[in-house]
Amino acid sequence: MALASLAIRWHDTALDLLDQRALPADTTWLRITNARDAAHAIREMVVRGAPAIGITAGYGLALEAQRLGDQASLAALAPAFEVLAASRPTAVNLFWALDRLRQAAGDLSGAALARHLSEQAERLHRDDLAANRRLGEAGLALLPEGARVYTHCNTGALATGGHGTALGIIRSAWEAGRLRSVYAGETRPWQQGARLTSWELMQDGIPVTLVVDSCAAMLMAQGEVDVVIVGADRIAANGDTANKIGTYSLAVLARHHGIPFIVAAPDSTLDAAMQDGSGIVIEQRPAEEVRQVAGQPCAPADCPVHNPAFDVTPAALISAIVTENGVIPSPDPTAMAAYFARSAS
Numbered sequence: 317m318a319l320a321s322l323a324i325r326w327h328d329t330a331l332d333l334l335d336q337r338a339l340p341a342d343t344t345w346l347r348i349t350n351a352r353d354a355a356h357a358i359r360e361m362v363v364r365g366a367p368a369i370g371i372t373a374g375y376g377l378a379l380e381a382q383r384l385g386d387q388a389s390l391a392a393l394a395p396a397f398e399v400l401a402a403s404r405p406t407a408v409n410l411f412w413a414l415d416r417l418r419q420a421a422g423d424l425s426g427a428a429l430a431r432h433l434s435e436q437a438e439r440l441h442r443d444d445l446a447a448n449r450r451l452g453e454a455g456l457a458l459l460p461e462g463a464r465v466y467t468h469c470n471t472g473a474l475a476t477g478g479h480g481t482a483l484g485i486i487r488s489a490w491e492a493g494r495l496r497s498v499y500a501g502e503t504r505p506w507q508q509g510a511r512l513t514s515w516e517l518m519q520d521g522i523p524v525t526l527v528v529d530s531c532a533a534m535l536m537a538q539g540e541v542d543v544v545i546v547g548a549d550r551i552a553a554n555g556d557t558a559n560k561i562g563t564y565s566l567a568v569l570a571r572h573h574g575i576p577f578i579v580a581a582p583d584s585t586l587d588a589a590m591q592d593g594s595g596i597v598i599e600q601r602p603a604e605e606v607r608q609v610a611g612q613p614c615a616p617a618d619c620p621v622h623n624p625a626f627d628v629t630p631a632a633l634i635s636a637i638v639t640e641n642g643v644i645p646s647p648d649p650t651a652m653a654a655y656f657a658r659s660a661s
């Protein structure tokens with residue numbers, strides 16, 4: 317069955333991805349027909365955002381099973397699992413999706429396996445949208461009337477199966493009349509805030525003001541920000557949270573100014589097996605991303621660069637984590653363990 321969200325269109329025998337590198341100037345779609353293409357699209361940021369990466373990996377596996385035809389089996393799919401798992405290391409949603417499909421494959425083979433993997437990938441896609449809608453509603457209670465929200469990176473429909481995580485709360489708050497305005501940090505070096513979040517919010521008519529990342533402290537000092545809401549790529553068992561580089565700085569700033577700092581993520585972003593944030597692998601990306609802006613040099617060509625794509629915010633700086641199953645206030649090992657126990661029962 318065909319299934320489409322803002323950036324991911326599934327056509328049963330092929331996947332089309334909105335090339336997010338070209339937004340907002342161009343709307344270009346790339347066709348994906350196998351796992352290698354899907355992994356390449358993830359690595360090169362055609363598709364990005366933790367949940368969207370997981371969904372794409374699911375479809376990539378389903379396409380690979382179709383390509384293998386009668387030969388399709390869990391063993392024959394091993395190289396596909398491997399290439400997808402190697403695409404980006406930090407977002408746990410990728411590994412969560414691959415595990416879900418590995419379990420679903422069981423002893424199936426051939427056309428039955430391909431069909432089942434397609435159905436499972438569609439399910440990941442559909443469930444993520446549903447989770448984000450619930451998460452958006454759950455987050456409403458944490459916002460004051462007329463909230464002015466600061467957000468980072470892009471956590472919207474482009475980054476998920478739809479609605480978004482941090483942007484999901486923002487969208488739900490707008491629908492509920494609780495939101496006054498949004499500050500979007502531009503998010504160097506990929507400019508997800510500038511190119512994607514502002515684009516998504518403007519399309520929905522949600523009042524957004526774009527700022528350079530280094531403007532956040534001043535806005536908070538001036539009393540312009542009521543709450544910071546961000547997404548996550550991986551949340552450890554103690555609540556430590558990996559998200560786009562710059563998230564940690566915002567959490568420190570929010571604490572200094574007494575502003576609530578909220579992390580929004582579906583359960584697929586929780587990594588109960590990761591004890592704390594120190595074990596999370598942080599992706600290092602190419603130097604050119606920092607030495608250039610939109611392909612134009614903005615630094616000496618040979619200047620050494622440090623370019624981690626994510627940082628880890630200690631749980632102690634997080635006011636609450638919001639998932640589709642509710643709010644975890646003041647996350648710490650005990651609150652997280654209670655949440656995991658609740659979800660398992």
Ligand code: MRU
Binds near residue numbers: 468470
């Ligand atoms: O490098 P990106 O664009 O994939 O990073 C995205 C983020 O850090 C998001 O905040 C996170 O994946 C959550 S998206 C709902």
